[in-house]
Amino acid sequence: MPTLPVEHSGPPERGDAARNRALLLQAARRLVDERGAEAVTTDDIAAAAGVGKGTLFRRFGSRAGLMIVLLDEDEKAQQQALLFGPPPLGPGAPPLERLLAYGRERLMFVDAHHALLSDVGRDPQMRFNAPMALHHRHVRWLLETARTTGDLDAQATALLALLDADYVHHERTDRHRTLDELADAWETVARKLCGS
Amino acid sequence: MPTLPVEHSGPPERGDAARNRALLLQAARRLVDERGAEAVTTDDIAAAAGVGKGTLFRRFGSRAGLMIVLLDEDEKAQQQALLFGPPPLGPGAPPLERLLAYGRERLMFVDAHHALLSDVGRDPQMRFNAPMALHHRHVRWLLETARTTGDLDAQATALLALLDADYVHHERTDRHRTLDELADAWETVARKLCGS
Structure with missing residues (x-):
C-alpha cells in the first residue's frame, strides 16, 4: 500500500x-x-x-472532535490487539477462550469510554456501521470457529447488546453491578450459545 | 382501587x-x-x-402526540395478552413455549410499530424504563420459571436486543431478512439460554 x-x-x-x-x-x-x-x-x-x-x-x-479522535485511537489499538495481539485475546487460543477474553476486554473498554460511545450509539446508522460492524464480525467469526450452531448473526448481536455502552453504564450506576458481575454474566451467555 | x-x-x-x-x-x-x-x-x-x-x-x-397514544394503546393490548390472554402467549402453557410465543408476537409488534418505537428508543432513559422494563420483567420471569441457569437479567437483555425496533428494521431492510428468519433466530437463542 x-x-x-x-x-x-x-x-x-x-x-x-x-x-x-x-x-x-x-x-x-x-x-x-x-x-x-x-x-x-x-x-x-x-x-x-x-x-x-x-x-x-x-x-x-470542538471538544467532541477531540474526543472522537481519542476514541478512534483506542478503538484501533483494541482492534489491533484482537486481530494480531497475544492470546487469549489475539490468535493462538481456542475460539471460545478468545471469545471470553473479548467479552471481558470489551466490557472494560466500553466502561472507560462510556460517554463517547453513548453519543455515537445514539445515531441508529452508527449502531450498525463501522466500527460496530467490526465487533460484530469478530464475535460472529469466533462463534463460527467455535462451531456454534444456529443463526450466528443474531447470536453475535445478542452478545454485543450486553457490551452496549448505555446498557453497561445503566447496570453499573443504576443497578450497582460490578464489572466482574457483568463479565461473568457475559461469559454465561457466551458459553450457552457456544454449547459449552 | x-x-x-x-x-x-x-x-x-x-x-x-x-x-x-x-x-x-x-x-x-x-x-x-x-x-x-x-x-x-x-x-x-x-x-x-x-x-x-x-x-x-x-x-x-402534534402528530407525534397522536402516534404515542396509538402505540400506548397497542402496548397495553399486548401486555394484556401476555399476562392474561390465552396460551401459549398467556398463562397456561409451559414457560419455554410462552417465551417462544412471546418472541414471535413481539417481533411482529416491533416490525409494525417500528417508526414510533425507534423514536422512543433513541432516548437512553426510555430504553431502560417502562414500557421496556415490563418486557424485560416478563422475559426474565419466563426464563426463571423455565429454570434457566446463570444471570437472568443479562439473558433477558440479550433476548430483547433481538427485538429492538432499530435492529429488526435494519435486518429487514438492509439485510433483507424475513420476519420468519428473525423469529427462528430468536427461538434458537431462547432455546440455548433455557438449555432446551
Missing part, C-alpha cells in the same frame, strides 16, 4: 500544529484517565497541554 | 372532544395499518376522521 510522503521541510507552522495536536491528545488522554471524560473541559485540556484554547479548536473543531 | 367519577352531564364540547378524539385515533389506526406510520400525515388523518386539522392538534398536540 502506498504511504503518504512525509513532510520534512514544511513551514514551521506545520510542525507546531502537529506538535500541538499531539500535546492536546496526550493531555486529554491523561485527564480522561484521571477523572473520566465527563469531568474534562476544553479549558482543562488546553491548560494541561500548555497551549491556548483557540489552538484546541483549530486542531479539533 | 378507586376509579375516577365518570362525567355524564358535561357541556356538549366535552362530548364532541371525546368523539373527535376517538374518530381521529380510529382513522389514524386504519391509515397506519394500510400504509405504515411513515406514510401517514396529519392531513390524511384529519380528512379520514372527517374533522379539521386544528381539532387533531387540539386533541393530541
